């Protein structure tokens with residue numbers, strides 16, 4: 001926990017772990033959760049920290065630190081992404097692993113929760129170095145991952161290519177008869193390497209669907225809704241793509257390099273093409289104005305979509321937010337203090353464990369196809385995803401109305417309630 005200055009007051013900065021624990025405690029109190037099950041769920045099952053050496057392009061060896069935290073597997077194998085970022089550490093991995101447990105439970109998937117990654121800034125390494133780092137990390141993880149044990153997927157700064165390297169390395173450690181039957185050790189793979197149609201867009205599509213369902217509840221049309229997106233990577237691009245297709249107007253984007261704005265609307269596809277030729281950055285996009293990063297969350301808009309890192313919406317910037325909806329593409333983008341301020345102002349929040357769950361649902365479909373030797377068409381994947389997202393959204397809204405709580409609390413109550421039921425039905429903690 002660090003410190004930051006808020007006005008003239010010094011306050012403790014909430015880490016993601018503190019946020020997820022407070023969210024858990026709040027829902028556990030409301031549920032009157034069985035105290036034995038509470039003890040189990042508030043800690044992680046396994047935590048792996050590995051230090052592994054990799055030869056760099058200049059022939060020098062660098063030692064990296066990687067993490068895999070497995071929070072809970074009472075509903076099925078551990079599941080969750082791998083992140084390559086300087087902020088990755090054991091507490092970040094713990095928090096993100098816990099969110100995965102709640103997310104898979106809420107979605108009704110036969111998975112538990114895990115998360116991990118490597119503490120590094122990928123921009124500092126060549127593609128060949130990233131490949132070697134990924135392969136050595138996979139060796140270091142060894143049999144702590146596996147298609148029926150713990151199944152990684154992409155997250156920040158990892159991609160389908162990263163998953164293909166992990167798969168290839170994992171396979172190389174297995175006897176010949178097991179090599180072709182283990183493709184579901186990772187999801188989010190390229191299609192040619194056993195990936196599923198639709199997994200690339202599944203998270204963004206899920207965020208878009210949640211916004212659509214919300215708009216329908218409010219009897220609003222998506223057309224002409226103004227939206228801003230923080231993060232223009234896998235999640236941010238795809239949600240912008242689908243909203244734009246329905247006539248919504250992208251007015252501002254922020255990425256790790258800077259922020260741009262155009263009240264008349266930014267072309268999603270032009271920006272995407274520009275970014276590809278600009279080393280992944282949106283900066284200096286010719287058809288929009290550069291703005292200060294600090295202005296971003298306070299811009300005039302209807303919908304705000306944080307789709308980058310955790311703890312981006314804080315007590316410092318939440319007061320200025322003009323949007324009436326925050327659709328959380330990222331994991332943990334809104335801290336606890338900010339959420340209180342926003343709810344007080346009447347801003348609605350579709351919480352991460354619901355809003356971005358399209359990704360892990362898409363991963364589940366990939367895992368099922370690999371496991372059963374099936375290949376589904378894109379339309380089939382998208383239809384199944386929509387049906388599942390609709391069920392989750394409806395259940396969260398219903399619970400939120402019945403219990404008179406906000407959507408995050410409702411989502412947590414459903415997710416934790418399902419885990420409690422599983423433990424009790426097994427007779428472990430009657």
Ligand SMILES: NC(=O)C1=CN([C@@H]2O[C@H](COP(=O)(O)OP(=O)(O)OC[C@H]3O[C@@H](n4cnc5c(N)ncnc54)[C@H](O)[C@@H]3O)[C@@H](O)[C@H]2O)C=CC1
Pocket residue numbers: 154155156157158203230231232233234235236254255256257307308309310329330331356357359360
């Ligand atoms: N990829 C997936 O399927 C899923 C991702 N998520 C969450 O969505 C978020 C984004 O993930 P991806 O799109 O996959 O990552 P990505 O690596 O594809 O894109 C990340 C984007 O965030 C931007 N960014 C990074 N640091 C930033 C900062 N300090 N300020 C503003 N922008 C910043 C980057 O420039 C980039 O545009 C993460 O929180 C991740 O955990 C959640 C569910 C599934």
Ligand SMILES: O=C(O)CCC(=O)C(=O)O
Pocket residue numbers: 079080081082103151152153154155187188331356357359360361363
């Ligand atoms: O697709 C998956 O397995 C997990 C994606 C992920 O890391 C997340 O939902 O935060």
